[in-house]
Amino acid sequence: xxxxxxxxxxxxxxxSAMFPQAIRIIKTRDVHSISLLMxxxxxxxxxxxxxxxxxxxxxxIIVANSIAIIPASVILILKIVLGRNVKK
Amino acid sequence: xxxxxxxxxxxxxxxSAMFPQAIRIIKTRDVHSISLLMxxxxxxxxxxxxxxxxxxxxxxIIVANSIAIIPASVILILKIVLGRNVKK
Numbered sequence: 001x002x003x004x005x006x007x008x009x010x011x012x013x014x015x016s017a018m019f020p021q022a023i024r025i026i027k028t029r030d031v032h033s034i035s036l037l038m039x040x041x042x043x044x045x046x047x048x049x050x051x052x053x054x055x056x057x058x059x060x061i062i063v064a065n066s067i068a069i070i071p072a073s074v075i076l077i078l079k080i081v082l083g084r085n086v087k088k
Numbered sequence: 089x090x091x092x093x094x095x096x097x098x099x100x101x102x103x104s105a106m107f108p109q110a111i112r113i114i115k116t117r118d119v120h121s122i123s124l125l126m127x128x129x130x131x132x133x134x135x136x137x138x139x140x141x142x143x144x145x146x147x148x149i150i151v152a153n154s155i156a157i158i159p160a161s162v163i164l165i166l167k168i169v170l171g172r173n174v175k176k
Contacts (some may be wrong), residue, residue, distance in 0.1 A: 007144075016131035055094060
């Protein structure tokens with residue numbers, strides 16, 4: 001019971017964490033201080049956490065990473081797209 | 089064997105992901121596009137993942153989050169400190 005609760009709180013926090021970052025970028029169109037390398041590693045890492053969660057049959061890990069992949073990939077795409085516009 | 093490998097790759101990627109972001113901020117002193125809310129949620133979330141990993145006795149989760157807490161809290165502190173300087 002405690003384990004699932006800890007995992008769920010952790011999942012909610014780290015999953016929801018990237019949404020305000022994605023929203024901030026959408027609003028400000030500013031990606032200057034965002035690290036491309038971070039979101040490349042983060043997005044691929046989340047895919048591996050997802051596989052890991054499925055293999056372990058651990059619901060918090062599966063739910064967290066299927067949601068987290070959304071803002072992570074949005075930030076990655078915006079960094080690539082908006083980052084290139086700045087260079088023109 | 090496969091499970092631990094997946095967890096280890098995921099841990100390495102998501103743990104190392106935040107280091108380039110911390111380094112970028114240290115170099116550029118620019119935190120404008122960084123979301124404070126993200127790193128508040130992220131840092132607390134990592135603490136809960138750490139507790140979760142310990143309860144589950146899952147080494148990849150324990151190792152990943154004891155390392156990840158370092159860049160996460162560095163970015164959080166820099167966002168607070170450098171973010172305030174901008175407002176002055």
